[in-house]
Amino acid sequence: MVGQIFLTVLTAIAIREGLIQAYEFVERNTRWRLAREYSDAVDKPLLLVGMRWNPLQPSNKTADVVLDIRPGVLRLPNGVQGDIRDMPFDDKAFGACVAEHVIEHLHTPEDAALAITECRRVAEMVVIVAPSPDSLAGIMAPDHKLRLWIRNQGMIVEQLRKPSPNIDQSVVLLEGEPFDVVGRSR
Numbered sequence: 001m002v003g004q005i006f007l008t009v010l011t012a013i014a015i016r017e018g019l020i021q022a023y024e025f026v027e028r029n030t031r032w033r034l035a036r037e038y039s040d041a042v043d044k045p046l047l048l049v050g051m052r053w054n055p056l057q058p059s060n061k062t063a064d065v066v067l068d069i070r071p072g073v074l075r076l077p078n079g080v081q082g083d084i085r086d087m088p089f090d091d092k093a094f095g096a097c098v099a100e101h102v103i104e105h106l107h108t109p110e111d112a113a114l115a116i117t118e119c120r121r122v123a124e125m126v127v128i129v130a131p132s133p134d135s136l137a138g139i140m141a142p143d144h145k146l147r148l149w150i151r152n153q154g155m156i157v158e159q160l161r162k163p164s165p166n167i168d169q170s171v172v173l174l175e176g177e178p179f180d181v182v183g184r185s186r
Contacts, residue, residue, distance in 0.1 A: 013136070017135065017137060020132050020134060020135045021135070021137070023132075024131070024132055024135070028129050031098070031127045031129065032098060034127075035095075035096035035097075035098050035125060035127050036062065036096070038095050038096045038124075038125050039064070039094065039095030039125075040095070041095070042095040043095075044092075044093070044095035044096075044124070045064030045065055045093070045095065046063050046064045046065075046094065046095060046098070047063065047064070047065050047066075047067060047089070047093075047094040047097040047098070047122065047123060048065070048066045048067070048097075048098050048100060049066075049067045049087075049099040049100065049102055049119065050067075050068060050084075050100045050101055050102035051066050051070065051072065051076070051079070063078065063098070064078060065078050065080060065089075065094070066078055066079050066080065067080045067082050067084070067087060068080075068081065068082075069081065069082065069083055069084070084099065084102055084106075084118060084119070085106075085111060085114040085115050085118055086118065087118050087122050089122045090122070091121055091122065092121075092122065092124055093122055093123075094122055094123040095123065095124055096123055096124065096125040096126070096127060097119045097123035097125070097127070098127045098129060099115065099119055099127070099128050099129065100129040101129055101131070102115070103115060103116070103128060103146060103157070104131060104138065104141075104144045104145065104146045104147065104148065105143055105144065105145065105146075106146060107145055108145075108159065109146065109158070109159060112146055112148075112157040113157070116128070128148065130148045131144070133147050133148065145159070145160055146158065146159060146160055147160045
């Protein structure tokens with residue numbers, strides 16, 4: 001009996017997580033298409049920040065420029081190695097900037113604020129792709145240090161894991177222009 005209840009609970013959790021992941025997949029592709037269409041409409045390149053783990057992934061190939069901190073990005077013909085908090089591009093050089101699964105890997109909410117400010121500097125439209133705050137996969141990933149929440153016209157960035165004992169578990173609210181963040185169920 002206990003084993004059957006345990007199996008039922010695990011099945012329910014797996015179904016819930018699967019639905020969240022499916023929703024995020026659809027939303028990510030919708031936002032990606034909107035960013036591409038916007039960049040084309042304003043006749044400016046599209047910037048992808050955060051190389052997908054598979055360099056042959058369609059988003060890596062359809063972005064005009066791919067920026068990543070890892071040296072593997074240089075294998076891409078359009079790859080540029082750099083930090084999202086200090087990008088080597090001119091102001092408003094891009095129509096859209098898609099920061100795909102990058103912000104949650106930064107160490108502090110202050111780093112997230114710097115990154116988003118930098119994205120706004122280099123692009124007219126900013127799309128942040130991050131795991132849903134309700135996703136177990138996003139919460140349990142050991143390299144995810146932050147969790148992002150959308151609230152009204154801003155974003156709350158919450159410290160999920162302390163990267164070092166010297167960093168507060170602070171929360172930073174970023175206000176201003178609306179964000180287009182993927183994976184939000186709220």
